[in-house]
Amino acid sequence: MSTRDHAGRADRARRPAPWVRTRLRAAPSAVLLGAALAFGLVLLAAALPRALDRGADSALRAYLRDAGPAATSLLASAPARPGQDSPQSLDTALATLRSRVGSAFRLDPSGPVHGARALHPRSLSNPELARPETVPPQLGLYFLPAAGDHVRLVEGQWPAGGTADGPIPVALAAEAAETLGARVGSVLVAPSSVGVPLRAEVVGLYRAGDPTEDYWTGLSCLTEACLSLTNVRPAESFWTTAGLVGPESVGRLLDWGVRAEAFWRLPLDPDGMRADRLAGTGAELASFVTGPQAAELASATGRSELRIASDLPDLLTRAQARRFAAAPLTAVGPAGVAGVALVVLCLAAGLTADRRAGELHLLRARGGSRAGILGRLLGEGAVTVLPAAAAATLLAFVLLPTPRWTAALLGALATTLLALLALPVRAAVLLAAPRQAGGRRRAVAELAVLAATVAAVTEVRRRGVAPPGEGLDPLLVAAPLLLALTGALLLARLQPVLVGVLARAAGRRPGAIGFLGLARAARGAGARPGTPVLPLLALLLAVTTAGFGATVLDAVGHSRLRVARLAVGGDAAVAAPVRGTLPEAFTRAAAGLPGVRTATALWTDDDIALPAAAGRDRATVVVADPAGYAELARTVGRGRFDPALLAGAAPGAPVPALVSADLAGALGPAAFPLRLAGGTEFLATVAGVVDGTPARPNATRALIVLPAGPTALKVPAVGLPNRWYATGSVADERLRALVRDTVAPPEPAAGARPAAVRAQAGPTVLTSAAMTAEFGADPLQHSAGRLFQASVAGAAGLALLAVLLTLVRAAPERAALLARLRTMGLRPRQGLALILAETLPQTLVAAAGGMLLALAAVALLGPAVDLTSLVGAAVPAGLRPAALPVLTQALGLAALVSAGVLAEAAVTGRRQITTELRAGDSR
Template sequence: MTRPADTPDSARHGAPDGPPDHAPASGPARGPGARPTAPSGARTGAPSAVRPAPWVRTRLRTAPSSALLATALAFVAVLLAASLPRAVDRGADQALRSFLHDRGPVATSLLATSTARYGDQSTENLDSVRNALLARTGAGFAIAPSGVVHGTQASKQRDLANPGLPSPDGVPPRMDLLYLRDAAAHTELVEGRWPSGGAPDGPVPIALSRQAAQTLGVRVGTVLESFASNSEPMSAEIVGLYRATDEDDVFWAGLPCLTRACQANTPSVPPQRYWQTAALVGPDRLDRLALWGEGAEDFWRLPVDTGRLRADLLPDVAREIASYVGGPTASALRGSTRRSDLRITSRLPELFKQAEARQQAVAPLAAIGPAGVAGVAAVVFCLAAALTGDRRESELRLLLARGGSPRGIVGRLLGEGAVTVLPAAALATALALWLLPTPRGTASLLAAAAVTLLALLAFPVRAAVLLSARRRGPAPRRRLVAELLAVAATAAAVFEVRSRGVAPAGEGLDPLLVAAPLLLALCGGLALARLQPVLVGVLARAAGRRPGLIGFLGLARAARGTGGRARPSVLPLIALLLAVTTGGFGATVLDAVDTGRLRVARLAVGGDVQISAPYGGTLPPAMTEAAAALPGVRTSVGVWTDDKAFVFGTVQGSTQVTVVVADPVAYAELAGTIGRGRFDPALLAKDPGAGAPLPALFSSDLAKLAEAGTYRLSFGDGGELQIGSVGVVEGTPVRPGTGGAVVVLPAGPTTARLPKTGHPDRWLATGAVDGDRLREAVRATAPAGTAARFTVRTSADTAAELGSDPLQRSAGRLFWASVAGAAGFALLAVLLTLVRAAPERAALLARLRTMGLRPRDGIRLILTEALPQALAATLGGALVAAAAVALLGPAMDLSALVGSTVPTGLRLTAPPLLTQALGLAFLVTVAVLAEAAISGRRQITTELRAGDQR
């Protein structure tokens, strides 16, 4: 049986203006879209003996490797496109829930309070209000499984007047009384009974936690006497002791010391310590709570289930919460509960605004990586279509010359692509939906559909352009206009970002910030496509004047493009430039985030490590000596501080200050290392002499209040010194933040006049110090039983805590995944170009081998031809990424990614850019070497047997 003329192989080796060798001799062949005719010699009306072969099946059998590559490319691209929105959604949801969970159950609850109705109190009334509150929830938010916590609490605590109760600083213990609904379900009665009964004018029966009873030294049967300044004395009898089944249960959150006695401090200066606790009363003694606390308050705490909140529905939930707190819902609840003083408060509206602002601040920075991989993938699809069109152009024109219509040919190409693209796209979409479950699927389906259309239409559109009539205008003019438009769009985007900055919080994703690096990479690729042939041509001419043929031939072929006619060489350049630019720009952002986070951590700690003594205490000399001897310590200094000192003689009369007494040289080195409070140690090295004022450094805000002369410095725990200002510093490493007045004194003269300042209460150091070894040294040198009172902080732990936010981790993972995807697509662009030129290059090598070319010289020729473009693209990408950082960096605010407020701006650093450029250059070089080794092994006879028909 004869083979139909529209078989795709008919155009592979045949001339465009003649039939192929295997075409049937009788009658002209018809292409796709042509009307079928009866073969010559057949009777009219008789069925044709020759049936045309199915186009798609024949095409796929003819070029299985191309079909397999198209399927794999579509599968990977659609999988990435469908997975990206779902990964972003999951990261946003996880970040929101983690952010709210870290704020604790009290901050994420709705707290309803109302003045207790004296004489009309009952548990039924409390339950009815609870039911009314719950009836208004569930639309956008739900209550956590732990349930509502409600009851009645006395408005004030009472001091316990029993003699012999522990009083650390002479302050008697204080006790609060509560009725707590369902407390028995979260406790275990260990002694006595639950409170109930009792005479109306007798002691109030209470249940106390066993830990609190042990701390206060009381037991069942003890009557606790109390007194209040504005009310008559009352007493409470302990009738039972209980133990909380789980002290970390959210049921106890926000309640006053019900599981154990707590130590608190009075607001006086200096603060005095005292014990406080709370006890439970029975439901029949609710009226006694108002007498104990000079009033009582009913409360209902409704914990919101933050595990069910979604970032995309956060605005709707915020509106419902706002209505619940102070809107129509709150008004309706006051009416339904018949409590006009019902007050509902919550921190959730504030937390929702913070969470939304954080998400919007991170969104532009997190979108740069995905935008880069999307741009590289689009370029790869266009490149694949261009290369396929170049390879099959003669076939398509032959079909058109044999009677096929352009519409029919393009339709057949669409069907051919649908067989390979659509199943792969459907499988990739289903896999993404299964691997990354999330309630939202619209964005994922839209992204998958867009990539599927691009993969499906790229080659048919290219074929339609090839088969269309001659386009108007010469090609160089059209290319110049397109390049000028790209440059104008890039300049406008960069100018707009520089002039107005990144879109502020509340405006969502900033498209200009995302598009600007891609536009810069596009302009760089267009410029490099024009410059590279010129530069490589210069190198080729220089190589031609030197002995040897390989360098000149390879560079000449690289300068004019592989083959005898134009190739789409600008697309691989753009793909590589996009990958390096977005990768380098994003890596610079993440490197700046790590640097900023470490700087914030060092400022918060006062160095790389800090040991602080308890309030009013000092550090043992053995502890500071052991810490200073640890490996990695570069600079260390012990300081004595006083936060309650006053300077007399300022324009205000007196100003409260923080006094820092330290060795000037070591302290100045520490301040210079961490970048806060720098000064010349020579300012404090002067000997003041007997009776002269001590030299002192004033912080800038104190210096504004100070007048020339001598000042009197009074310490919080006694003692005075005469000081004189010799300089101004911007803060101190000892005190986090930038506010507050500070006075820095030299250790030697100050200790000579006030010996207590010679015993440091803090030790600060810089260097790579192991935090675990430091804590071990503190435990080993602390006095017996006091190791827990010494606080050890490290900048590494603080930076890790700042970087533990799931929002930041999600943005980082998304970026690095995008970098890997962009690098893979860029590498694929290079491989497509190499594979397309491989047959012609192999034929050239075969001919040169017959003229004496050695195999290793053939590999050198391939490398000399292919590497200049790839290496120039990676170098150009690094330069464009540096330009993007320099142009766009001043407008970027990294506070959301750092986890703390940092100055706006992004500095240009070489390591991130070079890492991305050199990494991609290495991958491209390996790919070229692999392709060269494969091409170098081709047999000469195999290439020459087919003849030169390319």
């Protein structure tokens, strides 16, 4: 072997071993656990913002889709130009509009709709046409170039040709022709103000491929005849429909409709909308409606009177308000998870630093500088944390795709930085020279936290939630966390006292296990100064945020049910068709349906004439059984009254009546005349005042409630009810099936044909369960609920991890104690009891304290919470404390943590004791 080889080996022998590689090989399990912790926390930090973004986008798009294609379209229209409009000019204008609008927004794949229409339908004087009452039917005319792609001709031919003085060739929907009694070859005559009647000849019949297709939105009555009502009183029904004309008749639409217009509807794709760009999208839409873009489009199409309208700007404004209203409530859960994650990082760093305290002090004693030691620790962390963080961030981006990445990336970077710096910062504190007056600094810090908590809660209660349009309210999000932090600091002070009292009580009982465990818990055995606050804080944050969120969701559920009951008039309601009644077979069978608690049938009419003394022309009258109706009003919470007020009407005496407050003042105590259902006139007298009726939740007219028995004796017609209400858990499908089986279809209107009979409305069935489900179908609410559940699960898991880290931190000292006690005769079961007596008090105290803090947070912050965006309907602002949802969350988390403590004690306790007995006590 050469001299050079010997020299190389000597140099390698003298060269120090690589620090990072050596340390990582020395403790591979700790490295893997640290990487797993960093991976999990970074994954949460990156995933939560992306989940929020996805939920906001899906809620916005569903909200716009539910509004319908008419509300999510740009509708351009211009007055018809006599002699200038043609199919080619309409197509050219459409191409111009598509190019301009399509460059700014994504158009819906369903495609645009364009054409021309007569603005006013004409009444038809043909005597053979159907008239439900005395009003003749009406016909409107449309020219739709693309209609052939959406209908098929079933008889005759498409309209074409025609002379200037002859009938206008039109095609009608086959369903409309059957309803009206028209056929191919019929000449429909419309009187004209100039004396010469206008005529339209039916040359073809068509049938729409899908009448519910978006194409037909806003095209009134082109696929069937519609039953309409006149505006005069009493209202009369009549049929109205529309027909299609050929390209040669575009110029004649002006004669038929007095006025005509060309129109272009451009539907925008809701899937192209993003929640984070609502403000910019709304401003751009406004430019197309009334701004510079609208003027440019009018010039580009050559139609100076072009007008563009859309409901989208208002829809986007409401969507933005909904998003901002829900933002504080959806952010409380993730904020709690972030707080617990920070605690876990601190605990993990403290555990690692304490485990390596001897090594770090030895390096310092051998001349290592603090900066050098901390740099090496930072290098260890970089090798462990950075790959795990990068993998977690990539996984979050892959699993939760969304176009926005800034918030997720910032969250991942912040968490990665905290994971990197936690151990070096803890080591720096450990290597620092001890300072005096630590208790004074702790007191000052605790007072600062208390002052910040009081200020935050006071400010939220004073000003309420941030006004709409200002986004996330940081105070409403931070206040529950500050309350949990204050509670943790307070419990850290009180827990030794409380557990000490229990220890003294246990000391007076036989057996030393309970006393010893509680005494060690009171002293905080195995913990460094100040560290008992961290596991307490983790548990309190988890319980407080979970309890606050559970209270919000519970209040949302109850508010939905309350709103649904008010809208339905109970838990179930059935209304007979117009001028119809409900048979006795139905009311008797419905009262026996499973889940029905109370049921009542009543008669009601909204158009009852009042005497002149009432000061009102018309009133809503309700005739019902007093007892059943009073129970219904009590359950719904509207129109409560004492049923005794409507009892005791003697024969020949005026019928007692409950009236609304305005009528009570006008009528006074004197009897007043009433006429119901065309019967004879009778007298009624005011017996009390009610604030409304479940039968008419949105009624604005005066109200009169009469007892069924005395009223039916005077007017027998009111004994046949036209409405039925019930309370209880009534199944929607079962009730609808019963209505189909027992309530006969409505009688056909005079002169109506079979298609017309099918078009008449049948009984209306409503249930509060179905309406509550409809309120809760909003993706915005689903997203908030899912995010809350995920946040509770994440916070609970991290809180359990914090407790287990605390147990691991105290494990060596506890194992040494148990080893000594084992030599003194301690049995294994007693060792397990000792561990539980030492560790469970903190868990139970934290669960109880978190429950109280959650209730306090709801009581203090509840008045500032508005649940309208989560309920799906307008509800009064405010949130009331509810013990059950908070108790459920607290007990669930306490059980989870207790099970974890028990498992840790059972699995690791015996092994640690055996190790100590074999190796001896070197402490």
